[in-house]
Amino acid sequence: MKSVLPLFVFIDACGWEIIKDGDFVRDVAPQRKRLESVFGYSSTCVPSILSGHWPDEHRNWSYFVYDPKHSPFKMLRPLRWLPKAVTSRRIFRRWLSKFVKAKLNFRGYFDLYNIPFKYISLFDFTEKKSPLKPGGMNRGPNIFDFLEMRDIPYHVSNPARSEDENLNDLLEHIEREVLDFAFVYWPELDGLLHRVGNQSLQIAPKLHEYEARIKKLMATAQKHYDEVRLYVFSDHGMANCDEYLDLRAKIDALPVKFKKDYAVVYDSTMARFWFFNDTARRVISEALKKIPQGRVVPDHELKTLRAYFSDRYFGELIFLVNEGTLIVPSHMGERPIRAMHGYHPRDKHSYAALMTNQTDISDEVSAIPDIYKLMARDAVEAKAENSGAINKIISIETSPLGGVINGKIAIKAMA
Numbered sequence: 001m002k003s004v005l006p007l008f009v010f011i012d013a014c015g016w017e018i019i020k021d022g023d024f025v026r027d028v029a030p031q032r033k034r035l036e037s038v039f040g041y042s043s044t045c046v047p048s049i050l051s052g053h054w055p056d057e058h059r060n061w062s063y064f065v066y067d068p069k070h071s072p073f074k075m076l077r078p079l080r081w082l083p084k085a086v087t088s089r090r091i092f093r094r095w096l097s098k099f100v101k102a103k104l105n106f107r108g109y110f111d112l113y114n115i116p117f118k119y120i121s122l123f124d125f126t127e128k129k130s131p132l133k134p135g136g137m138n139r140g141p142n143i144f145d146f147l148e149m150r151d152i153p154y155h156v157s158n159p160a161r162s163e164d165e166n167l168n169d170l171l172e173h174i175e176r177e178v179l180d181f182a183f184v185y186w187p188e189l190d191g192l193l194h195r196v197g198n199q200s201l202q203i204a205p206k207l208h209e210y211e212a213r214i215k216k217l218m219a220t221a222q223k224h225y226d227e228v229r230l231y232v233f234s235d236h237g238m239a240n241c242d243e244y245l246d247l248r249a250k251i252d253a254l255p256v257k258f259k260k261d262y263a264v265v266y267d268s269t270m271a272r273f274w275f276f277n278d279t280a281r282r283v284i285s286e287a288l289k290k291i292p293q294g295r296v297v298p299d300h301e302l303k304t305l306r307a308y309f310s311d312r313y314f315g316e317l318i319f320l321v322n323e324g325t326l327i328v329p330s331h332m333g334e335r336p337i338r339a340m341h342g343y344h345p346r347d348k349h350s351y352a353a354l355m356t357n358q359t360d361i362s363d364e365v366s367a368i369p370d371i372y373k374l375m376a377r378d379a380v381e382a383k384a385e386n387s388g389a390i391n392k393i394i395s396i397e398t399s400p401l402g403g404v405i406n407g408k409i410a411i412k413a414m415a
């Protein structure tokens with residue numbers, strides 16, 4: 001039997017709006033809190049949680065950037081001759097993404113999405129490492145660097161394995177009492193919500209499945225640890241997409257040319273532009289003003305969102321659509337999907353959630369990067385308690401002024 005297990009269960013896209021009215025994990029994690037998300041996609045939110053930092057600090061933001069000098073994709077240019085009926089198919093792209101990932105030695109998640117092969121050698125991919133591993137951030141350390149530096153034994157889900165395989169692996173480690181910290185990552189709800197939307201009848205059964213797993217985890221952990229600190233949390237929510245915007249068609253119709261005058265990445269909810277002359281900047285900025293489904297996010301707002309990059313690495317101009325609008329076709333997908341995230345963090349469905357059995361969550365935990373503080377604190381405390389270095393009671397007898405005082409001092413020795 002060990003003393004403490006901090007158990008962090010990350011359910012992708014299990015946003016505040018999805019859980020706020022129901023009883024999801026309420027009996028094992030009764031304290032609930034709405035958390036502000038981070039501007040960007042999972043490529044930003046997950047690294048922010050794992051590092052405790054914001055995008056302008058860790059520089060894990062949007063996946064593709066205009067950077068022909070450093071583009072690793074030149075080998076894919078011959079594929080531009082293939083017919084679009086082949087190259088726009090998801091199954092072909094998925095297969096090719098796997099091949100490219102292995103060839104380029106990318107360690108994180110990688111997908112070619114829907115970037116046209118004709119232009120792919122103009123772009124670089126910004127997540128070459130896995131944020132779920134030590135050394136996985138673009139800049140600075142993450143929680144796994146923190147744990148390894150302190151020799152804190154931990155479990156983290158392996159995204160290459162299924163949720164069930166990861167769960168079994170964790171249960172086995174808990175039974176062997178070898179852990180001082182566990183980080184579980186379940187991505188399936190995100191995929192389901194994208195496909196079926198946030199009002200689908202398929203959501204409740206998925207939440208039940210997760211709840212059953214969490215209860216099983218808790219029951220097992222409580223047999224082997226005196227105290228299990230459970231935190232179930234998410235990175236963002238999910239908004240249904242009821243309006244589609246063919247932004248590319250509008251920009252293509254302007255008297256400026258892609259590659260010669262400007263470059264752009266069309267994400268699902270943003271378009272990020274780089275300009276090569278003033279005419280392109282003016283013409284495109286004017287055209288974007290006339291699109292009611294979105295707006296250009298000014299620099300001062302990007303700064304408050306902590307997503308302003310002074311070197312303009314991720315784009316010189318960021319156009320963001322309103323919640324519920326989907327840019328399609330985009331470089332992320334050729335066809336519409338039912339729901340999306342990556343809208344403004346203050347939009348209703350952007351908010352994330354934290355559910356816990358801990359009663360002392362401070363007001364300082366208000367946004368998803370703050371989850372890091374809880375992880376770092378609990379990991380250190382668990383290691384100290386589990387190694388027996390805390391609360392060693394010693395008696396001290398002293399006799400000042402001839403009397404005898406018996407005192408007990410609890411020593412907090414952080415190993």
Ligand SMILES: [Zn+2]
Nearest residue numbers: 042190191194
């Ligand atoms: Zn998603």
